[in-house]
Amino acid sequence: AVSLEFHGDTRILTISNQKGGVGKTTTTVNTAAALATLGARVLVIDLDPQGNASTALGVPHTADIPSIYDVLIDEFPLADIIQTSPESPNLLCAPSTIHLAGAEIELVSQVAREHRLRTALEDYLAASEERLDFVLIDCPPSLGLLTINAFTAANELMIPIQCEYYALEGLSQLLGSIRMIQKHLNPALHLSTILLTMYDGRTRLAQQVAEEVRAHFPQEVLRTVIPRTVRVSEAPSFGQTVIAYDPQSVGAVSYREAAVELVLRQRAKTNEEGN
Numbered sequence: 001a002v003s004l005e006f007h008g009d010t011r012i013l014t015i016s017n018q019k020g021g022v023g024k025t026t027t028t029v030n031t032a033a034a035l036a037t038l039g040a041r042v043l044v045i046d047l048d049p050q051g052n053a054s055t056a057l058g059v060p061h062t063a064d065i066p067s068i069y070d071v072l073i074d075e076f077p078l079a080d081i082i083q084t085s086p087e088s089p090n091l092l093c094a095p096s097t098i099h100l101a102g103a104e105i106e107l108v109s110q111v112a113r114e115h116r117l118r119t120a121l122e123d124y125l126a127a128s129e130e131r132l133d134f135v136l137i138d139c140p141p142s143l144g145l146l147t148i149n150a151f152t153a154a155n156e157l158m159i160p161i162q163c164e165y166y167a168l169e170g171l172s173q174l175l176g177s178i179r180m181i182q183k184h185l186n187p188a189l190h191l192s193t194i195l196l197t198m199y200d201g202r203t204r205l206a207q208q209v210a211e212e213v214r215a216h217f218p219q220e221v222l223r224t225v226i227p228r229t230v231r232v233s234e235a236p237s238f239g240q241t242v243i244a245y246d247p248q249s250v251g252a253v254s255y256r257e258a259a260v261e262l263v264l265r266q267r268a269k270t271n272e273e274g275n
């Protein structure tokens with residue numbers, strides 16, 4: 001197995017795309033689990049009221065469980081709600097519960113409503129004894145206040161793109177929102193990574209979409225592509241990521257390769273800047 005050394009700053013990525021069903025949650029949990037197997041300490045923040053990321057990480061998130069809702073609305077410390085996934089001691093999760101569905105509206109009347117998550121995360125990182133290498137934030141499929149909280153807290157935007165019709169549709173709207181966030185809330189936020197998912201290499205369409213996305217974003221698209229496979233889609237029903245559910249499957253191998261790329265590209269970039 002590949003093992004990498006981790007040191008330096010915590011990378012905070014928001015996994016976003018305002019379309020639903022494009023693989024945001026699948027990419028968040030499997031990339032996080034893959035990074036954990038490489039030796040990184042990873043926190044997944046579940047910002048989707050559906051709680052699919054919490055489910056996939058095997059973390060309880062019924063209505064009575066302290067959750068990211070309490071952090072955003074009642075200023076609970078993140079440390080009070082974080083759970084460890086049974087998959088790995090390196091894999092943490094700030095779960096979402098059904099209460100989060102109301103947060104989008106409740107946040108509107110709150111002070112510093114766009115900065116709630118950022119402040120909570122900064123406080124956590126400053127106080128925590130053990131450092132985190134990655135924070136991955138799973139966003140809901142909209143550009144509301146929950147997603148804005150994620151954009152304000154993160155340094156990097158990672159977009160999963162489904163290799164199907166209309167893959168690029170809505171992307172210019174997303175990038176426009178990012179420019180607004182950069183200007184008004186978080187100058188550090190930038191598009192760092194695009195991951196092509198649900199790829200079916202047998203179809204001409206998937207190949208065309210992949211080519212088109214690579215032509216538009218030559219720097220950002222990972223070489224690794226995640227194929228469409230049943231193992232990836234059935235893992236969550238066992239409360240697992242595909243990394244734990246079937247480590248040798250092509251889906252697990254692909255997500256581990258994507259994770260290695262995510263780490264090595266950043267290191268190459270940092271070295272370039274240093275020279």
Ligand code: ADP
Pocket residue numbers: 019020021022023024025026027052141197198199226227228229230232233234251
């Ligand atoms: P989003 O979070 O963007 O709504 P999901 O990650 O929940 O999207 O994925 C949508 C659906 O597609 C889910 O049923 C998921 O299991 C399935 N899916 C995601 N990636 C793959 C893949 N590589 N192969 C097969 N099914 C996938």
Ligand code: MG
Pocket residue numbers: 024025026048052139
């Ligand atoms: Mg989702």
